[in-house]
Amino acid sequence: MSESSSARGVVAAATLVAALTVLPLLVALPGALSEGPARAVEYLFRPRIGNLLANTGMLMAVTVPASVVLGTAAAWLVERTALPGAAWWRTLLLAPLAVPSFVSAYAWVTVAPGLTGFAGAALVTTLAYYPFVFLPVAALLRALDPGDEEAARSLGLSPAAAVARTVLPRLRPALSGGALLVALHLLAEYGVLEMMRFQTFTTAIMQQYAVGFSDTSGSLLASVLVGLCLLALLLELIARGRRRVARLGPGTQRQAMPHALGAWTVPGLLFLGALVAGALVVPVASVARWLAAPGGWAGVFDGDLLATVLGTVTLAVLGAVAATAAALPGAWLLNRHHSGLPLVLERVTFVASSLPGIVIGLALVTLAVGWARPLYQTVGLTVLAYAILFIPRAMVSLRAGLAAAPPELSEVARSLGARGSGTLVRVVLPLMAPSVLTGLVLVALAVGTELTATLLLAPTGTETLALSFWREASQLDYAAAAPYAAAMIALSAPLTLLLRRQILEEK
Secondary structure (H helix, E strand, O other): OOHHHHHHHHHHHHHHHHHHHHHHHHHHHHHHHOOHHHHHHHHHHHHHHHHHHHHHHHHHHHHHHHHOOOOOHHHHHHHOOOOOOHHHHHHHHHHHHHHHHHHHHHHHHOOOOOHHHHHHHHHHHHHHHHHHHHHHHHOOOHHOOOOOHHHHHHHHOOOOHHHHHHHHHHHHHHHHHHHHHHHHHHHHOHHHHHHHOOOOHHHHHHHHHHHHOHHHHHHHHHHHHHHHHHHHHHHHHHHHOOOOOOOOOOOOOOOOOOOOOOHHHHHHHHHHHHHHHHHHHHHHHHHHHHHHHHOOOOHHHHHHHHHHHHHHHHHHHHHHHHHHHHHHHHHHHHHHOOOHHHHHHHHHHHHHHHHOOHHHHHHHHHHHHOOHHHHHOOOOHHHHHHHHHHHHHHHHHHHHHOOOOOOHHHHHHHHOOOHHHHHHHHHHHHHOOHHHHHHHHHHHHHHHHOHHHHHOOOOOOOOHHHHHHHHHHOOOOOOHHHHHHHHHHHHHHHHHHHHHHHHOOOO
């Protein structure tokens, strides 16, 4: 296959993925104008819409920067300092990914019943989402060669100034990508905000669809979410920059020597200890307490739990493979061409992920019933919804992996006779294999805890751990919900260990 034919194939694949991603929006959003533009304007300028916009904006203004600061500080401590027990801290800091965010919300509500509203929502979402920043930043810190930093120090810059001039600018792809994931998750978050009784556009959309299934008001609210998503994508594009990350030069790439913390060792340990306690210890201890309550352990030995686990694992694997494969063409194009069509295709795939699963689910139901009835309530349609919702998780990971793979190596391979897909398979994919694994794991974790789209699209009789937990917890039967929460954590724990291994291998 010629190089030009291969490039055209990648463009075609990325275009198809973008089209499939935007298709639910073309179904859901036109309903916003079904009663005319005047009705839409009147509805959007109501005081309640202003309150929802203020709540959503405040939550993003607090959670996104807090997640970036906490994730970056934690990554720096474990990857670039002589912190005692860095390997253990690395595992513990990733472990919150094994705890679904709505399980953390239930845990904090039972520990501190008064912790609701904005404060509770900001606390729980920050503790649940900071690993999305910690993971790519830690991986990139290990991959960066310390040569530039050492050169800056030799020219008279202080350690802090050298880091600010040479390291932080090269962390921009990881920082901006992690921040974008946090922002998109906040826009689509439902479980945490519903539990914390904090109204945003997502909770309002769920209420509208619960009352009217797919009415005009829900579509109007969804259109505002799309607008907020476009704003987040624009800000991420500006923040990302185009600074080169991959190293190319003579000699072997080295790992940076860890900085001595000295008097900052104890504050650093206290900081990480508090972070792990809030994000991991509180929810795990609460689940253990639910299991110890009367009726808690009985559910562990229920035969239905095993069937629910198998159903969850099957959907998680299929969704992870589909989303990661769908993200690869767009990530490849954007890595080779930073503007034009590749940029548009990548931005399009991110838009739908900002919407709640119920909006995507209802759009796919409408399409299936009207145009492809055999697909209705099939595993294939459910997996398509997962791919649409979670492509950003895979895209950010793949983009970081490609950024660290020097394009000159592909050019060398082509000069030696490799053509088309051969360069991708023999040169690029081995270099970005850890990032591919990261994308698979991140999507699998998301699929395993998805609620609304699964409820609408999964075949009749399908049960997942998330759906079972939410059903019992909504009835305030924490003992009955505990086995499902424990199973979700148990299934997610090995995946977080894979993420830890990825950080160690990213060089």
